[in-house]
Amino acid sequence: MRGANDARRPHGPLDEPVWVRRALVGTTLGFLGLFLLVPLAAVFFEAFRKGPGAWWAAVSQPDVLSAVRLTLLVAGIAVPLNVAFGLAAAWALGKFRFRGRALIVALIDLPLSISPVISGLVFVLIFGARGWFGPTLREHGIKIIFDTPGLVLATIFVTFPYVARELVAHLEEQGTDPEQAAVSLGASGWTTFWRVTLPSAKWALLYGLVLCNARAMGEFGAVSVVSGHIRGETNTLPLEVEILYNEYDFVGAFAAASLLALLALVTLLLKALLERHEARIAERGSGSGAGDTEEISR
Numbered sequence: 001m002r003g004a005n006d007a008r009r010p011h012g013p014l015d016e017p018v019w020v021r022r023a024l025v026g027t028t029l030g031f032l033g034l035f036l037l038v039p040l041a042a043v044f045f046e047a048f049r050k051g052p053g054a055w056w057a058a059v060s061q062p063d064v065l066s067a068v069r070l071t072l073l074v075a076g077i078a079v080p081l082n083v084a085f086g087l088a089a090a091w092a093l094g095k096f097r098f099r100g101r102a103l104i105v106a107l108i109d110l111p112l113s114i115s116p117v118i119s120g121l122v123f124v125l126i127f128g129a130r131g132w133f134g135p136t137l138r139e140h141g142i143k144i145i146f147d148t149p150g151l152v153l154a155t156i157f158v159t160f161p162y163v164a165r166e167l168v169a170h171l172e173e174q175g176t177d178p179e180q181a182a183v184s185l186g187a188s189g190w191t192t193f194w195r196v197t198l199p200s201a202k203w204a205l206l207y208g209l210v211l212c213n214a215r216a217m218g219e220f221g222a223v224s225v226v227s228g229h230i231r232g233e234t235n236t237l238p239l240e241v242e243i244l245y246n247e248y249d250f251v252g253a254f255a256a257a258s259l260l261a262l263l264a265l266v267t268l269l270l271k272a273l274l275e276r277h278e279a280r281i282a283e284r285g286s287g288s289g290a291g292d293t294e295e296i297s298r
Contacts, residue, residue, distance in 0.1 A: 043261050046254035058255035066232045067240035068259065073148070074223075074236060075216040078155040082212050083205070086163025090201070091193065093164075094171025095179065108165065111158050120154050120225025127153075146228035151236065154222035159215045166208030170201050203278045210274065214267040218260060 048055050058064065089108060093101060111119065127144040128134050137144060144150045178200065182192040198205075220238040227234040231243065237260055244253035 040261060043254055043257050046250060047258040049254075050251055054251055055255045055258070058249075058252040059259060061252065063231050063235070064237075064240055064252070064256050067235050067237045067256070070148070070151070070235065071217055071237040074151050074155050075213055077152050078159060078216050079209065079213050081156055082160045082163050083209055085160055086167055086208060086212075087198075087205070089164040090167030090171050091197065093168045094174075095176055095197070105168075108161050110161075112161055116154075116158050116219065116221030117225055119157050120222035123150060123153055123157075123222075123226050145226050146230065146234060148234070150226035151223050151234065154226045155216050155219055158219055158222050159212045162212040162215065163205065163208035166204045166211070167201055170204035171197070174200060203274055203281070207271065207274050207278075210267055210270050214264060217263050 089104070093105060124145055125131050126133060127137060127150065129138065144153065178196050179192050182196045187195065218238060223236055224239055227236070227239060229235060229239060229243065235243065237256060241253050241256045241260070244256060
């Protein structure tokens, strides 16, 4: 009888034979090592192959420094704008049901399904010299394509889904009970957003911000189309890496690439810290809106 019950009991993942578990873990570690750790190690090996002095000489070149400054500038403009858009979109989509909601969700996901090169080409067709608004912009002395505004627009387009999607998923899971409780206690819509909704979604917001910033700094396809590859003026760091590599300056190319790799490692570290902190909050059972609504009522 006992054996029959054991036979009918569903087997879980921990009931698999030891060799199956070891094979799966080994396959995962091998894949990560081959496609993640080995390329990363190769980048730093090539960057420092001729010593730290050669690495420093490569990253301190005027064109590389200009590319770093431009990359930080573009990300510094695009990421805050995407955060503002993501908050507004998540508030509307996560807390309300209205006609056309599915269409807005599909439009938010659109940049993830379109090639970045096509995205950059769209801006050229709209704001280029022979584009729809090109002649008008030229008459007023406004330059978008082959200049910083074009890089910012292309980066915003390819990165704006990240913050919105992270927040929409969180707010939908949270529901509207905390907001309804706050409103019933006399809180205004603006107060409810800042005192109830936003604090509960702060870790999802930071998680989306980290992903958005990583994509903004590493974007290549869209900015390559709208930049014009003007060294020292419109080249971001990924574009500068390509130019250095095509010029057979391998140490310079890998040195510049190591800067991007360091940014990626910092991003992964922040992501891991956010996930760890969010897991701790979930274990403590915090995140409910009861405490916030009581504070509002006081």
